Every structure is written in C-alpha cells, then in structure tokens.
Amino acid sequence: MAQADHYDIVIAGAGQAAAQCAQSLRQGGFAGSLALIGDENHAPYERPPLSKDYLSGKRDAAKLLLRKPDYWLEKQVTLLTGQRIGAVDRGARVLTLTQGRRVTYGKLVWATGGRPRRLSCPGADLAGVHAIRSIADIDGLKADLAPAARVVIIGGGYIGLETAAVLRGLGHPVTVLEAQDRLLARVTSPPVSAYFADLHRRHGVDVRLSAQVAALHGGARVESVELSDGVQVPADIVVVGIGIIPNVEPLAAAGLPCPNGVVVDAHCRTEDPDILAIGDCALHPNLFAGRAIRLESVPNAVDQGKVAADTLLGQGKPYSALPWFWSDQYDVKMQAAGLAMDYDRIVPRGDPSGPGFAVLYLRAGRIIAIDCLNAPRDFIQAKALITGGTAIDADRAADPGVELKTLAAAQ
Numbered sequence: 001m002a003q004a005d006h007y008d009i010v011i012a013g014a015g016q017a018a019a020q021c022a023q024s025l026r027q028g029g030f031a032g033s034l035a036l037i038g039d040e041n042h043a044p045y046e047r048p049p050l051s052k053d054y055l056s057g058k059r060d061a062a063k064l065l066l067r068k069p070d071y072w073l074e075k076q077v078t079l080l081t082g083q084r085i086g087a088v089d090r091g092a093r094v095l096t097l098t099q100g101r102r103v104t105y106g107k108l109v110w111a112t113g114g115r116p117r118r119l120s121c122p123g124a125d126l127a128g129v130h131a132i133r134s135i136a137d138i139d140g141l142k143a144d145l146a147p148a149a150r151v152v153i154i155g156g157g158y159i160g161l162e163t164a165a166v167l168r169g170l171g172h173p174v175t176v177l178e179a180q181d182r183l184l185a186r187v188t189s190p191p192v193s194a195y196f197a198d199l200h201r202r203h204g205v206d207v208r209l210s211a212q213v214a215a216l217h218g219g220a221r222v223e224s225v226e227l228s229d230g231v232q233v234p235a236d237i238v239v240v241g242i243g244i245i246p247n248v249e250p251l252a253a254a255g256l257p258c259p260n261g262v263v264v265d266a267h268c269r270t271e272d273p274d275i276l277a278i279g280d281c282a283l284h285p286n287l288f289a290g291r292a293i294r295l296e297s298v299p300n301a302v303d304q305g306k307v308a309a310d311t312l313l314g315q316g317k318p319y320s321a322l323p324w325f326w327s328d329q330y331d332v333k334m335q336a337a338g339l340a341m342d343y344d345r346i347v348p349r350g351d352p353s354g355p356g357f358a359v360l361y362l363r364a365g366r367i368i369a370i371d372c373l374n375a376p377r378d379f380i381q382a383k384a385l386i387t388g389g390t391a392i393d394a395d396r397a398a399d400p401g402v403e404l405k406t407l408a409a410a411q
Contacts, residue, residue: 004094004102007035007078009312012085012095013111014038015047016298017279019066020305021109026075028313035078035103037095040134043069043079048298050138051162052328056169057142061135085112088254090272109308110251110262110270110277114244114296119154123216129238132159144237148172152225152235154213156183158327160241161196165329168203175233176200177211177225188336189346191359192371196329198352203330208233246281246294259283261294266318268308276311278304287320288339288368288386297325322387335379338369338386349378350400358382358400365391381405 045064116131156178182193212228252258261283303321343361356375381404
C-alpha cells in the first residue's frame, strides 16, 4: 500500500466554506500543513453566479474564482482537486479517496456541501435533463440549449426562479412547475410567493402551482413532462431544482450522527474532537431558529468557515451570526434577513406593485425576519432589530414612510 500524504489540517471540500476556513487559518497565524480536497477540477469558486451571470454569459469561469490561482500557492495551501473522499477512518485519522489515494490528517474540517436532489420518476435519466450546482452543470446546460428551446424548470425555489429569469432573458420559452400551492413555500410567506409568481408571469414565464411531476417522456432525449393529472408539458430541456442532499455519507459510515447533515455544536465541532463540519452540510444549533438546522447560503458558509478556523486556533468564538440571503431576478433584488419560520404574524410594508416592498415576520410582537424586494434600506435597518429581538409596533412598521430603525426607540 502506498504511503499516505499527511496534512495537519485537511478541509474536505473546496467551496465557499472550505476556502474561507483555509483563508482564516492562514490569516490567524496557522503555519502547519493544510490541504483542500475538492471533487471538481477547479480551484474554489463562487456558486451563486452559476444560475445568474455564468448562465447568461456575462461572466466566464475565471471570473468566478474566489482567489487568483497563485493565492493558494502563496499561502501554501495544497489543492487536491478532482478528488472525492470515499471513506474516513476516524481511529487512524485516514481518508481514503475514491481513486485509492490515502491522506492522513491531524484535524479534519468537513465542508463538502451537497449534491442536487434527483427526480425519482420515470424518465429522470433522459438526455436533456439538467441540474444546477457546478460549473460543469452549467456548461452542460449551455451546450444543450438550442435557440428557442422550450425549458421546463421543476422546482419553484430560488435556484429554479433565478434560472427561469436568465433563460427568459435569453429568449427561451420557460415553464416553472412547483409541487406546492405557491412558490418558495418553504422559505417565505404567501405575499412574497405571490410577488414572485406575478413577477415571472409578467415576464412571460408559465408558472404552474400544485403541479406534481409523474414522469418525463422522450426517445433519445426528453420531449415532455407528464403531470399527475395527465397533462403533458412540452420540453426540449428540463432543469431540476428541488433542493440538495448533504454530502455526509463517509462521516455517517464512520459513526458520526448525520440525520440531515453533520451534527455540530456552536463551535462547529462534531462528536469527534478531531473533526469539524461547516457550510451547507452542517446541522448546527442556530440562535435564530431555536433549534438545529442546516443553512444553504454564502453568508453562513463564510461565517462558519471563520468560526471553525477560530476553533482550530483555540480562540473559541461560537457561531451566532444573523442568517441572511439574497436573490437577483430580472430587475428585482431580494434580500432576506433572519429566518421566516415559526412566525405568528406577517406585516406587509409598502405596495407590491411599487418601487420597493417588504414583509416583516413577527413572533410574540418581536421582529424575527424580513424579506425585502428592492428595499435595501429596510434590509439594512431590520438586521439590527432582528439581532436584538426587538419588539415593534406592527402598525407603524407597515407604513413605508416610517424608518424601521425608529421602531426600536419607540418602545
């Protein structure tokens, strides 16, 4: 058996969380050997632009890189790209890669993110069916897009809607199929769902709600999507955006709890003192949720990357960041702060047809989240109120002429 390569810290993954952890370790003075293991043949890059500027052609792959190519060499960070971890031997602290290579570690940071959830219906493997998660995914989609190709997007979440906006801008007929009775049902309120449904319909997207996919049909490639009621939707291209599955199988097989992600504490530590987990795959205690959750967002990946580095450096700063998120669709910038869950009241602020609109989420009179549509000032001011768990006057908050920052002083 070939001798294993050893690194003081191995970061499994090469996405936003992994890159941030490596950067923070070096910035914090860590001088030991450090490696990132990523399954793509790319240095760490941004994923959010994949469904936006990269798909539209406004940015090329080189412009997605989080750091210039020579950065990792200068910082003495070894990039093991095109490699996937197949097994973890916690006792010996050995990683076996799928190509047979072995790597040993002093500490392991699991930052493997997730993979697109696949359709389970007949026809899911037909040519012309695409996911959106990587540069290779988008390259495959762009190569497959004939002029005026009819695109059916399965899933009315943010990835699906961003993709719909770009493809409409490129002139493609687009249909969005959402299984729930409204768009974005898992993450937002009915007024915001209605806002986005109207936005896309005004741009010519055929938005179909309560649309259950039964099968995909075609010969050499996909030709139609069959719904549970028997309706056939013509399709030259199908894009599937129905969430991700966290990449945790090697850790689960090694005996770590992974019910829906790797279980970690507020310092990103697993039950194994030598293993941490961060980013999309980490099931962490969240102050704003009041329970353990996974967050799939760049800010969370960055924040947890910093916390993990602090933990490894012995600084002990717990994760306590306010969750926030953004999405760009057509001429609308959506910015969300907090977590729109377990609320008992929503407060629409402004007119959905006006230049700016927001929805506040309250629990027991306190603001816990906000969704802002072209309302950046509200977004900035609400973040402090949410962090402080501020009780607010809902009637005043509904008036867009009242600045949100004044609501705290009124209590």
